[in-house]
Amino acid sequence: MAKPRIATTSLAGCFGCHMSLLDIDDRILQVAELVDFDRSPIVDFKRITARCAIGLIEGGCCNEENVEVLRHFRKNCDVLVSVGDCATMGGIPALRNLVPLEECLREAYLEGPTVHNPERRMPDDKELPLLLDKVYCCHEVVKIDYHLPGCPPSADTIFRALVALLSGKQVDLPYGLIKFD
Amino acid sequence: MAASHPPTVPQICATFGNDPTRLVDIARQVQETYGHVGPASIDAIGRALRIPRVEVESLVTFYSFLSKQPKGRVVIRLCNDIIDRMHGFDQVLAAFTAELGIGVGQTSSDGITLETTACIGLCDQAPAALVNDVPVTELNSDRARQIVRELRKHMDPKQLVTKLGDGNNAHELVRSMVRNNIRRHSDAEGGDNGAEPRIVLSPHAPPEALRKALSISPAEVIRAIKTSRLRGRGGAGFPTGIKWEFTRAAPGARKVVICNADEGEPGTFKDRVLLTERPDRVFAGMTIAGYAIGAHEGILYLRAEYAYLRPFLEMVLQRRRQAGLLGPDLLGKGKHTFDIRIQMGAGAYVCGEETALITSCEGRRGDPKNRPPFPAQRGYLGLPTTVNNVETLCAVTKIMEEGSATFCEHGSKQSSGTKLLSISGDCLRPGVYEVVFGTPLRRVLAMAGAENAAAVQIGGPSGQMVGRDHYDRTICFDDLATGGAMMVFGPQRNLLEVVHAFLDFFADESCGFCTPCRVGTVQLKRLIEKVMAGRGEPADLETMEQIGRTMKTASRCGLGQTAANPVLSTLKNFRPVYMGLVHTDPDGYRRGFDLEGAVRTSETLTGRASIHV
Known part of the structure; x- marks a missing residue:
């Protein structure tokens, strides 16, 4: 029987959650025995190639491309997990939600004290995805099955969650893994 | 005092003995005199009363009838509750804005301010508005334009009243166009003309009830009320006799009776009718309560919207004092002293909640208090206090007049009368x-x-x-x-619009002290908007129920504990209405997420269209 496939992506995140995933150290070999990696920064596929059992999402949605990728994951993964605080709650990027987008961009590109922009152009290259009016957490955009808290969730948290999902058992996260102060 | 020299702020403070517990009255008078309670007035009040200015400012910003910004000489407050909306609120508001040339919350150059307000207790003659203190009822767009034109001529709201209402609404101290609309069962076609018990609405001959109460001991009065099984008519239904017994038993020589006439629950206007037609019955009830619990002072807390009744009620109080029904020696029997003062509210729904009402009487913003201690133990100024609804006190008078047994003949075992x-x-x-x-x-x-x-x-x-x-x-x-x-609500009404209007009201009236109420009301409102827009999912209904349960369990006072009821009760009793509007997306996309709307600002700023929409 083919191994289940797993896909991961980082949207409006800092890749810290992916670093935490790598931080499971040699246990990644155990994971590799259990699954095949599909689209992921780890293997560099750009699109999901076949139906995946699990999708891990780092980061929320700050632009239209994030939304497109997240929807692509939702369509192609059986179980979608928000990994880390940006995916579950917006996190640091969502701080910009306190300022209207237009004001934010004006300050950054037109009116800030250190801005030199004689043409007074906002970034408008067609290669750049359009920013959303605010940063959305993942479950505001698609249905999310599980949330892993943490900034980032520790390697142990991610490992235990993955193993539980793959073995069809209940995720058991001891208090120490989800206590942050 | 000459009209050209209005009293200064320190003079107004002095009228109330520079007493901080009268801050609401002081602020109201400053507002009335100067059209606002501005920063300079706030400073002056703080100095005169020797309290921090922030206390004054916090009070001014809390009550809707007080304002830091100057208002016009005439303020039109158009009632925006759901009943008024069903009877042409939109058209009337449009006529006002067009004729005045201003929007809601603005003041015209000739000094007329336009505002909207929550229920003013005139749903049976909607749409209605208050022009300063003067109620104007059964408005339509023509009448709205006419009101503005007339006001521009004389700026005197009283002159807007041409046809007087029935009963005491036509009294020279009221002179209002409000109608009582007291209906009888037999008004209905085919309605029975048989015995219609009139208890609180029955005519009242002043000395009778009080005389009977004073002829027995306070403990016997309480026993009579307990035997009658009278329960509070304000909504909570607490047994009145037991409340009185607690207050009587509480230690302390000084006790207080408060009559809750802050009839703010949208759609309620029966207390307005009682105060207009049966004020003696209300005051007699307060006096009997005072005798029963051993209180010598009573406060009628009258909502700001009913200010037009105040001169009339003051006259009734004065008449009662002259007749010996109030004052140092009730009925000349040498048994009891009792007097009543009227405390005006300043526009806050939460003040109908008894602990918030007490806080407001103490001259502070109407924040609810923690319970325990209950008002019966520590209420107004820390004194044992009983707070009773207008209608409850009317029933008390009737029980004294005719006895508990007659009262109990009506109603059921748990609910008499x-x-x-x-x-x-x-x-x-x-x-x-x-x-x-x-x-x-x-x-x-x-x-x-x-x-x-x-x-x-x-x-x-x-x-x-x-x-x-x-x-x-x-x-x-x-x-x-x-x-x-x-x-x-007839079959043509959209129930979710009704629910939305109620949530709008609660979100606005939440005092903001506790999180479940402050946040929950807004969250529920957004979810209802989402469902109404056709973007809801079945999971949203569960979320609403969950938020509602949290609000019920964790809110500090009755406002938050009941604010989710419009949602919870419609979800329970009218679930198909919701189910018809919520859907699950087959791809697992959230229907509530609007990509088109989310990129609109960016599209404008960059001048190109999204490739994903």
Whole structure:
């Protein structure tokens, strides 16, 4: 029987959650025995190639491309997990939600004290995805099955969650893994 | 005092003895004199009363009838509750804005301010507005334009009243166009003309009840009230006799009786009618309560919207003092001293909650207090206090007049006596009805000419919405408990719009002290908007129920504990309405997420269209 496939992506995140995933150290070999990696920064596929059992999402949605990728994951993964605080709650990027987008961009590109922009152009290259009016957490955009808290969730948290999902058992996260102060 | 020299702020403070517990009155008078309570006035009040300015400022920003910004000489407050919306609020508002050339919250160059306000207790003659203190009723767009034109000529709201209402509304101290709309069962076609018990609405001959009360001991008065099984008519239904007993037993020589006439529950207006037509019955009830619990002072807390009744009520109090029914020696029997003062509210729904009402009487912003201690132990100024509804006190007087046994002949075992209902909305005969407890809802609807009703909101927004399959239930504390409001909605109404209007009201009136209420009301409102826009999912309904449960359990006072009821009761009784609007997306996309809307600003700023929409 083919191994289940797993896909991961980082949207409006800092890749810290992916670093935490790598931080499971040699246990990644155990994971590799259990699954095949599909689209992921780890293997560099750009699109999901076949139906995946699990999708891990780092980061929320700050632009239209994030939304497109997240929807692509939702369509192609059986179980979608928000990994880390940006995916579950917006996190640091969502701080910009306190300022209207237009004001934010004006300050950054037109009116800030250190801005030199004689043409007074906002970034408008067609290669750049359009920013959303605010940063959305993942479950505001698609249905999310599980949330892993943490900034980032520790390697142990991610490992235990993955193993539980793959073995069809209940995720058991001891208090120490989800206590942050 | 010459009109050209209005009293200065320190003078106003001095009128109230520079007493910080009278801050609401002081602020109200400054507002009336100067059109606002500006920063300079706030400073001056703080200095005169020796309290921090922030306390004054916090109070001014709390109450809707007080403002830091200057307002016009005339303020038009158009009632925006759901019943008014159903009767042409939009058209009337459009006429006002067009004629005045200003929007809501603005002041015209000739000094007329336009505002909207929550229920002003005139749902049976909607749409209605207050022009300063003067109620104007049954408005339409023509009348609105005419009002503005007349005001521009004389700037005197009193002159807007041409046709006087019935009963005491025509009294020279009231002179109001408000109508009582006291209905009788037999008004209905085919209604029975048989015995219609009139208890709180029965005529009242002043000395009788008080004389009887004073002829027995306070303990016997309390026993009589307990025997009558009278329960509070404001909505909560706490046994009045037990409340009095607690207050009487509480240690301390100084005790207080407060009559809650802050009738703010949208759709309720029966207290307005009682205060207009049976003020002696109310005051007698307060006096009897004072005698029973051993209090010498009474406070009638009158909502700001009913200020037009104040001169009349003051006259009634004065008349009672002259007749020995109030004052240092009641009825000359050498037994008891009791007097009543009127405390005006300043526009805050939460002040109908008894602990918030007490805080407001103490001259502070109307934040609810923690319980315990209950008011019976530590209420107004820390003194043992009993707070009773207007209608409850009217019933007290009747019990004294005719005895507990006669009172108990009406109603059921758990709910004795009668209940006043304020009926409004889609019915032929809106108004005030006195029904015995245990009357089926179907019969009440027939009386009001609302046989066609698709839904009835019982007890105002904080109560519950019921549909046709509930019409055989009865009005009483154990079944359909109500503080008196009954809003009728015909089959043509969108119930979610009603729910939305109620949530809007609660979000606005939440005092903001505790998180479940402050945040929950807004969250529920957003979810309802989402469902109404067709973007809801079944999971949203569960979320709403969850938020509602949290609000019920964790809010600090009755406002937050009941603010989710419009949602919870419609989810329970009208679930198909919701189910028809919520859907699950087959791809697992959230229907509530609007990509098109989310990129709109970016599209404008960059001048190109999204490739994903």
